[in-house]
Amino acid sequence: MAKNLILCQFCEISKEIKLKCFTCDLLLCENCADKHSKFSGSEEHCIIDLKKAKKPENVDIIRQSNLKSIQCTTHNGEKCSLFCKDCKKPICSFCVLEPEHKGHNIEKISTVYNNQLFVLKGIKATIEKNLPDINTGVRECSSTIDNYNEIKQKIIQREREIKERATAEAEVLINELDKLVKPNIDALVKEKQNIQDIECKLEKKKEEIDTVLQSHQATCVLATFDKVDKHLPLKINLDNTTPKQKFRFIVPNSPSINFGSVTKGxxxxxxxxxxxxxxxxxxxxxxxxxxxxxxxxxxxxxxxxxxxxxxxxxxxxxxxxxxxxxxxxxxxxxxxxxxxxxxxxxxxxxxxxxxxxxxxxxxxxxxxxxxxxxxxxxxxxxxxxxxxxxxxxxxxxxxxxxxxxxxxxxxxxxxxxxxxxxxxxxxxxxxxxxxxxxxxxxxxxxxxxxxxxxxxxxxxxxxxxxxxxxxxxxxxxxxxxxxxxxxxxxxxxxxxxxxxxxxxxxxxxxxxxxxxxxxxxxxxxxxxxxxxxxxxxxxxxxxxxxxxxxxxxxxxxxxxxxxxxxxxxxxxxxxxxxxxx
Structure with a gap:
C-alpha cells in the first residue's frame, strides 16, 4: 500500500492530515488545527474535516468563507465587499471611487450572492422536478427509434432469407433439369456442332452444283463433276442423336409468397x-x-x-x-x-x-x-x-x-x-x-x-x-x-x-x-x-x-x-x- 507522503502544511511533520483551512488553503493535522485557530485574526477561518467537506451544509460554509476573502483585482490587499451589477464583478470600497464605476448599480456582495444562490437553487429544483419527464421522453423516443431499427433489420433479414430460399429452390430445379437431359448437356452440344459442320459442307457443295446447273456452258459440267465428293454423307445416323425434347417450367396459379406485414403496435x-x-x-x-x-x-x-x-x-x-x-x-x-x-x-x-x-x-x-x-x-x-x-x-x-x-x-x-x-x-x-x-x-x-x-x-x-x-x-x-x-x-x-x-x-x-x-x-x-x-x-x-x-x-x-x-x-x-x- 502506498504511503501518504503529504505532510501537514503548518508543522510540516505530521502525516495525519484530517482538516483543511479553506480560508488559508492549508492542510492541517488535528494539533495544528487547534493552534491555527488560536492565532490572532484566524478566529473566523473556515476549518473543515476533509471527510465532511463535500456535505451540502459544509459546502455552504466554505463558500461563505470564500465570499469574505475575495481579493480585489484592482487594489492590492483589499477584499471585495461590494458587487457592481453593471460590470457583473466583485469590487472593493476603493473601486467605487474609480471613474469606471461611476453611476453604476452597486450592492453588498453578500446580498447579491444570497439572491443569486437562491435563484440557482430554484432553477436546480425546477430542473430536478422536470428532468424525469424529459428523461422519460428521451427513453420513449429512443425506444421507438430502437424498435424501428429492430423491425427494419427483421425485414432485411426476411428479405435475405427469401432470397436465399429462392436461390436454393432455383438450384434444385436446375439440378433436376440437368438430370432430365440425356446425354448430358456437353455431349449434346458436341453432337450439335458435328451436325452443323455437315450442314455447312452440304450447303457449300449445293451452291457449287447450283452454279454449274445454271451455267450455259457444257464444259462447266465436265470440269466440276470430278471435283464433287460424291461420297459425302447425305444422311446422319439418327440413332446417335437425341430425340426432340421439350421441357416445361410450371408456375403455380398463385406465385406470391407472404413476405410479412408491418403493423403499428x-x-x-x-x-x-x-x-x-x-x-x-x-x-x-x-x-x-x-x-x-x-x-x-x-x-x-x-x-x-x-x-x-x-x-x-x-x-x-x-x-x-x-x-x-x-x-x-x-x-x-x-x-x-x-x-x-x-x-x-x-x-x-x-x-x-x-x-x-x-x-x-x-x-x-x-x-x-x-x-x-x-x-x-x-x-x-x-x-x-x-x-x-x-x-x-x-x-x-x-x-x-x-x-x-x-x-x-x-x-x-x-x-x-x-x-x-x-x-x-x-x-x-x-x-x-x-x-x-x-x-x-x-x-x-x-x-x-x-x-x-x-x-x-x-x-x-x-x-x-x-x-x-x-x-x-x-x-x-x-x-x-x-x-x-x-x-x-x-x-x-x-x-x-x-x-x-x-x-x-x-x-x-x-x-x-x-x-x-x-x-x-x-x-x-x-x-x-x-x-x-x-x-x-x-x-x-x-x-x-x-x-x-x-x-x-x-x-x-x-x-x-x-x-x-x-x-x-x-x-x-x-x-x-x-x-x-
Missing amino acids: PILKVIHTYVTNVPFIHNLKSFKDGTLVSIFRKKDHYRDFIGYSNDQGKKHIINNEICLPMFVRSPRDMTVTDDDMILITNGTGEIRCLNAYNEKFKYFKFDRRFSNDEQFKHFNYKRRFSFISSDINGIHSNGHTILVGLSDFHTSKNHPSDIYIMVLNKEEECLKKSWNTETKHNALSPPNKTYQIEKLTKNINGDINIIDKEKVIVFDYNFRLKWTYEKLHSPNDIVTTSYGQIVVSDNVSIHLLSMDGDLLTTIGEQEGINNPTCLHIDKNGQLLVVCNGEESDDAKIIVVKMLCLSPKRVKSVWAIFGPDY
Whole structure:
C-alpha cells in the first residue's frame, strides 16, 4: 500500500492530515488545527474535516468563507465587499471611487450572492422536478427509434432469407433439369456442332452444283463433276442423336409468397398513480356513473369490505364501506351488472348479490344435482344461487348475460374434477353450459385441461376468455377451442378492450394480447407497476391496475392510457416469386 507522503502544511511533520483551512488553503493535522485557530485574526477561518467537506451544509460554509476573502483585482490587499451589477464583478470600497464605476448599480456582495444562490437553487429544483419527464421522453423516443431499427433489420433479414430460399429452390430445379437431359448437356452440344459442320459442307457443295446447273456452258459440267465428293454423307445416323425434347417450367396459379406485414403496435402509457387508503384490494369494477367499487381488506383486519370511490385527487379514498358478512367469506370474484347490481362469488357454491343502493345482500340458488335446467327458471336477484358441491370462482356480467365458471370436485381418483361454464341471463334462463367431460373436442378437455377457472370474461366477437392458474384459454360461444397463451407467471385477472384486445395481469407484468392470441406489448416494473393484482377498464377506456401495498403501505391504483388499439394494418408487403410458400 502506498504511503501518504503529504505532510501537514503548518508543522510540516505530521502525516495525519484530517482538516483543511479553506480560508488559508492549508492542510492541517488535528494539533495544528487547534493552534491555527488560536492565532490572532484566524478566529473566523473556515476549518473543515476533509471527510465532511463535500456535505451540502459544509459546502455552504466554505463558500461563505470564500465570499469574505475575495481579493480585489484592482487594489492590492483589499477584499471585495461590494458587487457592481453593471460590470457583473466583485469590487472593493476603493473601486467605487474609480471613474469606471461611476453611476453604476452597486450592492453588498453578500446580498447579491444570497439572491443569486437562491435563484440557482430554484432553477436546480425546477430542473430536478422536470428532468424525469424529459428523461422519460428521451427513453420513449429512443425506444421507438430502437424498435424501428429492430423491425427494419427483421425485414432485411426476411428479405435475405427469401432470397436465399429462392436461390436454393432455383438450384434444385436446375439440378433436376440437368438430370432430365440425356446425354448430358456437353455431349449434346458436341453432337450439335458435328451436325452443323455437315450442314455447312452440304450447303457449300449445293451452291457449287447450283452454279454449274445454271451455267450455259457444257464444259462447266465436265470440269466440276470430278471435283464433287460424291461420297459425302447425305444422311446422319439418327440413332446417335437425341430425340426432340421439350421441357416445361410450371408456375403455380398463385406465385406470391407472404413476405410479412408491418403493423403499428399499441402503446400502454402510465398517466396517473393514485394512492388509496387501504393496503389490499382484491377486485375492482365500476358503476354506470364511473364510481369505482372494490372489495378490499383493511390493515390488521381479517374481514373483507366493499367500498366506493370517485375521488380524482392525489388519493383514491375508498369510503361508504360495507363489511362483508360471514357467509361471504374469502370472495373470489366480483362483477357489476348493467343495472349496478354487485355479484360476488366466494368458492363455496353460492353467488351473493348486493344492491348498492340499499346496501342489502340478496342471493339466489342453483342445485347441480337436478338432471335438467328447470332450476334456472327461478334465477333472479331475489334468490340464493347455490351450486351444490361446486366451487365457483369466475363471474362476469356482459349486457344481459352472466358467465359463471365452476369446478365440481370428486373424491374418487376415477372421477377427476369437472370444470364447466354456464351462460345465464337475467330472464331466469340458462342459455348454455359446457362440461370438460361432455365431448372429446371440448375446449375444457385434455390436452388443454383446465383445472380451475380463476377469472373469465367475454369479448366483442362473443369469444369467452378464461384464465386458470397457468394460462389464458379462449374459445368461441359454442365452446370450441380457439387458442391458448401460456407465457405467464401465475395469471390473476383478465379484461377486454372495446376493440377486442385481451389484457391479462400476472404477478410480474401486464400482457396485451390480440384477439388471435398474439402478444402485442407488455408493461411492468420499469413503468412503476409492481405485483399487479387486479384490472379494470373504466368508462373512459383507460386501464386501471391495482398494485397492493405491503403491510405498512397502501395499495395503488395506476391509470394506464391505451393508445393505437385499433387493429388496422398499416402496410402489407408481398413479394412475387416461384412456388407458393
